[in-house]
Amino acid sequence: xxxxxxxxxxxxxxxxxxxxxxxxxxxxxxxxxxxxxxxxxxxxxxxxxxxxxxxxxxxxxxxxxxxxxxxxxxxxxxxxxxxxxxxxxxxxxxxxxxxxxxxxxxxxxxxxxxxxxxxxxxxxxxxxxxxxxxxxxxxxxxxxxxxxxxxxxxxxxxxxxxxxxxxxxxxxxxxxxxxxxxxxxxxxxxxxxxxxxxxxxxxxxxxxxxxxxxxxxxxxxxxxxxxxxxxxxxxxxxxxxxxxxxxxxxxxxxxxxxxxxxxxxxxxxxxxxxxxxxxxxxxxxxxxxxxxxxxxxxxxxxxxxxxxxxxxxxxxxxxxxxxxxxxxxxxxxxxxxxxxxxxxxxxxxxxxxxxxxxxxxxxxxxxxxxxxxxxxxxxxxxxxxxxxxxxxxxxxxxxxxxxxxxxxxxxxxxxxxxxxxxxxxxxxxxxxxxxxxxxxxxxxxxxxxxxxxxxxxxxxxxxxxxxxxxxxxxxxxxxxxxxxxxxxxxxxxxxxxxxxxxxxxxxxxxxxxxxxxxxxxxxxxxxxxxxxxxxxxxxxxxxxxxxxxxxxxxxxxxxxxxxxxxxxxxxxxxxxxxxxxxxxxxxxxxxxxxxxxxxxxxxxxxxxxxxxxxxxxxxxxxxxxxxxxxxx
Numbered sequence: 001x002x003x004x005x006x007x008x009x010x011x012x013x014x015x016x017x018x019x020x021x022x023x024x025x026x027x028x029x030x031x032x033x034x035x036x037x038x039x040x041x042x043x044x045x046x047x048x049x050x051x052x053x054x055x056x057x058x059x060x061x062x063x064x065x066x067x068x069x070x071x072x073x074x075x076x077x078x079x080x081x082x083x084x085x086x087x088x089x090x091x092x093x094x095x096x097x098x099x100x101x102x103x104x105x106x107x108x109x110x111x112x113x114x115x116x117x118x119x120x121x122x123x124x125x126x127x128x129x130x131x132x133x134x135x136x137x138x139x140x141x142x143x144x145x146x147x148x149x150x151x152x153x154x155x156x157x158x159x160x161x162x163x164x165x166x167x168x169x170x171x172x173x174x175x176x177x178x179x180x181x182x183x184x185x186x187x188x189x190x191x192x193x194x195x196x197x198x199x200x201x202x203x204x205x206x207x208x209x210x211x212x213x214x215x216x217x218x219x220x221x222x223x224x225x226x227x228x229x230x231x232x233x234x235x236x237x238x239x240x241x242x243x244x245x246x247x248x249x250x251x252x253x254x255x256x257x258x259x260x261x262x263x264x265x266x267x268x269x270x271x272x273x274x275x276x277x278x279x280x281x282x283x284x285x286x287x288x289x290x291x292x293x294x295x296x297x298x299x300x301x302x303x304x305x306x307x308x309x310x311x312x313x314x315x316x317x318x319x320x321x322x323x324x325x326x327x328x329x330x331x332x333x334x335x336x337x338x339x340x341x342x343x344x345x346x347x348x349x350x351x352x353x354x355x356x357x358x359x360x361x362x363x364x365x366x367x368x369x370x371x372x373x374x375x376x377x378x379x380x381x382x383x384x385x386x387x388x389x390x391x392x393x394x395x396x397x398x399x400x401x402x403x404x405x406x407x408x409x410x411x412x413x414x415x416x417x418x419x420x421x422x423x424x425x426x427x428x429x430x431x432x433x434x435x436x437x438x439x440x441x442x443x444x445x446x447x448x449x450x451x452x453x454x455x456x457x458x459x460x461x462x463x464x465x466x467x468x469x470x471x472x473x474x475x476x477x478x479x480x481x482x483x484x485x486x487x488x489x490x491x492x493x494x495x496x497x498x499x500x501x502x503x504x505x506x507x508x509x510x511x512x513x514x515x516x517x518x519x520x521x522x523x524x525x526x527x528x529x530x531x532x533x534x535x536x537x538x539x540x541x542x543x544x545x546x547x548x549x550x551x552x553x554x555x556x557x558x559x560x561x562x563x564x565x566x567x568x569x570x571x572x573x574x575x576x577x578x579x580x581x582x583x584x585x586x587x588x589x590x591x592x593x594x595x596x597x598x599x600x601x602x603x604x605x606x607x608x609x610x611x612x613x614x615x616x617x618x619x620x621x622x623x624x625x626x627x628x629x630x631x632x
Contacts, residue, residue: 001026001064001169001198002047008055009039009046016042019056020224022217026169026620028198031209031231034219036434036462040202043219044068044172047200060170067168069176073155075148080138083147083158084129087165091122120167132161135187136180137347153179164191171195174202178459181347182485186516196623204463206231207487298468300416300442302476305450308337309372312451312479313358318367320353327353329503331367335451339479342490344508344515345500346522351483354500355381355455358481378449380457385436390429394419394439397428401446417442418465433460441469450478458486487512562625569622576615583608 002024009016016039024030032040045051046058048068060066067087076083086092094117101109117123130143136157147158156179163171177185185208192199192212203209209216209231216227216234227234311334318331327350335341335358343351356362357369359379371377388397395410414424417438428436437460444452452473458466466489473480473493484490490497490512497515499508508515583604586592592601 002058002060004056004058006056007046007053007058009042009051010054011039011042015222017219017224018222021056022224022226024170024198024200026198027196028215029192029213030198030200030215030217031213031234032200032202032217032219033204033209033231033234033463035464036432038219040219041174043224044174044200044202047170047172063169065166065169066172067163067166067170068172069156069163069174070159073147073159077146077148079144080147080150080158081126081129081133081143084133084161084165085125087162088120088122088125088167090120090167091117091125094120094122125165129161129165132164133158135184135191136161137184157184160188168197170198170200172200175204175460176201177203177205177208177485180485181351182344182487182515183347183519185485186519204458204461204466205486205488206235206463206466297418297420298416298438298465300445300468301472302445302478303448305376305448305476305478307374308450308478309374311336312339312372312375314368314370314372315357315364316368316370318357318364318369320350320357320362320365326503328357328500328505331505333505335479335481337450337479338477339481340493340495341479341481342494342497343481343483343500344497344512346519349500350503350505351500352381352455354505355379355453355481355483358451359453375451376447376449377451377453378444378447379453380440380444381455382459384440385433388428388436388439391427393425393427394442395424397439397443398446401443413446414442434462434465437461438465445472452476452478452480452482454480455483456485457482458484458489566622566625569618569625572618573615573622576611576618580608580611580615583611 004020004022007020008018009020032043034040042051046053047060048066094113098110098113098117101113121128130140133143134140138154138157147155150158160173160176160179163173176188180188185205189208189211192201199212201209201213203212211230213230214228216229216231218225218227218234218238227237229237313335315331315333318328319326320328331354343354345351353362357364359377359381360369360371361379361381392400394414395407398410398414399405411424419439419442428439431439437457441457457469461469466486470489470492473489480493482490482494497508497511499506499515499518510518586604587601587608591597592604
């Protein structure tokens, strides 16, 4: 569908990648990875026709339908659900044509247009748009709200829903999880598994990549290298390659030695045994992935926290809400030294609210938040990126914390966050979101907190920086409360999970996989409640049920030819699969590869290739028709 032949692409004078050759087929699932600035987004811009290749040839078949997420959303008065439906361009054109044909009283054209509308599932489009919005965290009552009433992050979710609404052949997603919570990430992951087109995904979330792609295209040193398998497989392959370099191996060993040192010191101490066990698990993972990031420009650590009060903080019968709507009720908890807590909970349940209460960004309506003497809070939240002084440089930001700091000391510290040379002296006005996030983290680390409160700290961070943050948090000796949609970070740095739901905060008995199952159960319960409400409102009255039975009968009759075709394809699949198994057994016979059996080998090989192609074709048609039947 999409072809790259010896393609070279530049940004200004800088070569991003050169001599790149690749063919993207239907159903390919490709993860695009690489450090910031290597050309991932520029590759997407070329595919979308916003940039032209400098050398070689890029082309796509004329009938290929591309879908991508718009980066800006105007403040429209259009309802959210109507805005999402605009993603299906053919549907929008059909609706306009139908309206015009009705004005012209053109019955013949109307009949053809309605037939096409039925074919593309146009009559179920609003329900499909509502399902997409629900999956991405919108409430049913928000479907009719104007686009302009939503904040920037929620508008980006609307843009994502609009891109998913498109019945595309190729879907381009650039960091789609940045504005999502864990609940929406899990839903999107499941949606992408069922997506029938080709997927090109830029992401710095390793677990999301693992679940969504089967090939990695890694950009580095002006090249795009292809690796089969998911992101974890890529890390192992690249680690094996880099481990051949002595300097890389030695750096990895220093990291492993540092982790082992912590384990040796603390695994026998009852107060830190749990933390040591979590680091043992993290070390097992790190020994595989660390070499894949040996050329990372980031190297930092949290220094000793010094004296830590016990408890660090207490919430005593705390209540909080907005405009008489309760968010958290009667919360009583204590944060102790070495607590490493991950907050889980559905969208809007109060995770960020709880963090803000602890950080004194909000005040409790009732109850008390008691900070112990000697508490030093390090708070990271997305709005802090906006509060940076855009006219100041990274060094000037550091000087505001410690005016006595020398420029040499400031440069040395900032170098661990990849602010080198002139970049440490530049105003941050032109910095990317990732660079600003690194600066906020640097300022936080410099203040030597003994309690870290972190709300989605990995947004905008690339994989190298995420790994550096993970390693630093592993060795942090204070307490930590973390909200994140990055499951790898949660798994490797948190010892306990708390569930924020139904205005309460309670320990969650289970792991992240158990939480995904809990979310699914909650969603099914909510759907059941909605069905009950519809029934009580009279939607399922006797007359309505009679009409529905009649409509269902007509619908079943109309769908019968499609069901028959699906059944016929299933029978074909069974026969082809059986023949493929027979051919595989024959080709496994060692005697077939003797010189005397050369002709038979050629015949069997040729038939095997034909059967394999037929299987692919029939399976693709079966999947398309099955999906059409499911949506009907």
